Amino acid sequence: MTTDQTHSRKLPEGMEIVPFTTDHLEGAWGLSQAESWPHRVEDWALTLSVSQGVVAVCNGEIVGTSLCSLFGDVATLNMIVVDGRMRGRGLGRLMMEKIIAIAGDREQRLVATREGVPLYEKMGFVGKGRIVQHQGIVGPVIATQETVRVATADNIEEDLKTICQMDRAASGMSREKLFANIALSGGTVFVVEGGFAMLRRFGRGEVAGPIVANSTETAKALISAAAARCEGSFLRLDLPAEYELSGFVESLGLAHTGGGLCMTRAARERDPQDMKTYALVSQALG
Numbered sequence: 001m002t003t004d005q006t007h008s009r010k011l012p013e014g015m016e017i018v019p020f021t022t023d024h025l026e027g028a029w030g031l032s033q034a035e036s037w038p039h040r041v042e043d044w045a046l047t048l049s050v051s052q053g054v055v056a057v058c059n060g061e062i063v064g065t066s067l068c069s070l071f072g073d074v075a076t077l078n079m080i081v082v083d084g085r086m087r088g089r090g091l092g093r094l095m096m097e098k099i100i101a102i103a104g105d106r107e108q109r110l111v112a113t114r115e116g117v118p119l120y121e122k123m124g125f126v127g128k129g130r131i132v133q134h135q136g137i138v139g140p141v142i143a144t145q146e147t148v149r150v151a152t153a154d155n156i157e158e159d160l161k162t163i164c165q166m167d168r169a170a171s172g173m174s175r176e177k178l179f180a181n182i183a184l185s186g187g188t189v190f191v192v193e194g195g196f197a198m199l200r201r202f203g204r205g206e207v208a209g210p211i212v213a214n215s216t217e218t219a220k221a222l223i224s225a226a227a228a229r230c231e232g233s234f235l236r237l238d239l240p241a242e243y244e245l246s247g248f249v250e251s252l253g254l255a256h257t258g259g260g261l262c263m264t265r266a267a268r269e270r271d272p273q274d275m276k277t278y279a280l281v282s283q284a285l286g
């Protein structure tokens with residue numbers, strides 16, 4: 001048996017916990033495939049591009065992953081997976097301790113699967129609202145009145161500044177690097193007075209998120225604009241349940257297929273804001 005430096009529990013023989021690097025992406029993808037998660041290697045890479053984390057390696061094989069995405073005063077903890085053969089031995093808790101240490105004194109957020117909730121509760125996370133996952137083949141989209149425009153190369157720098165400000169107001173997170181990475185890797189940015197949306201390749205098709213807006217009507221206009229780009233193809237949205245947009249996205253052909261529990265640790269009070277997050281970048285990235 002070997003002992004991890006920062007934890008009293010014994011690691012199984014031959015296991016080590018090492019920093020997560022791009023060399024681990026393929027192995028991490030294999031773990032998420034075993035869970036039937038839709039992520040492509042590119043989706044893992046996008047998350048890693050704004051994160052630090054650890055992998056558990058046993059005899060050369062990756063058997064656990066966890067990442068901590070750093071967004072200013074907030075960290076999102078994500079991609080926490082333990083190989084089915086290794087569960088119940090304290091590995092999940094150990095990896096959580098590692099990424100909580102990376103988060104430091106930031107507010108910590110995550111979206112928990114049903115399997116993850118008991119572990120997170122034991123580590124001091126508190127449930128706060130649900131995410132509803134909708135996806136499917138987009139049907140016909142009726143155009144709305146609002147003028148939504150697509151950011152182009154000519155104005156992308158200015159638009160990125162504006163959308164990051166709107167996002168910070170809505171979420172409390174500083175996600176400049178993430179949004180630049182999405183825009184630079186072929187994502188589409190939709191901008192409207194009082195909101196914005198991003199659309200990018202993810203998993204089985206496209207994902208629309210974040211959707212940030214100062215009213216439900218503006219959020220619907222942005223969702224319609226993103227959905228119109230995907231008519232006849234696969235689209236996913238992860239919506240905070242509190243804004244009750246499920247009926248609207250179902251009318252576009254996107255069925256309710258799952259979700260998760262939003263949990264926080266070391267949460268900070270924030271003043272109420274007009275800007276709100278109507279859809280997440282992903283369950284991992286908030």
Ligand SMILES: CC(C)(COP(=O)(O)OP(=O)(O)OC[C@H]1O[C@@H](n2cnc3c(N)ncnc32)[C@H](O)[C@@H]1OP(=O)(O)O)[C@@H](O)C(=O)NCCC(=O)NCCS
Pocket residue numbers: 035079080081082083086087088089090091092093094111112113114115116118119122
């Ligand atoms: C969630 C997951 C990471 C837990 O990993 P694990 O290595 O089995 O967890 P641990 O053995 O470290 O358990 C840590 C604690 O949580 C408890 N726990 C873990 N899973 C539990 C469950 N399903 N029900 C009740 N308690 C559970 C353990 O009893 C343990 O308590 P203790 O530290 O007081 O003894 C693992 O089940 C997994 O990979 N699930 C599939 C992927 C997933 O859903 N990940 C979460 C994404 S948000």
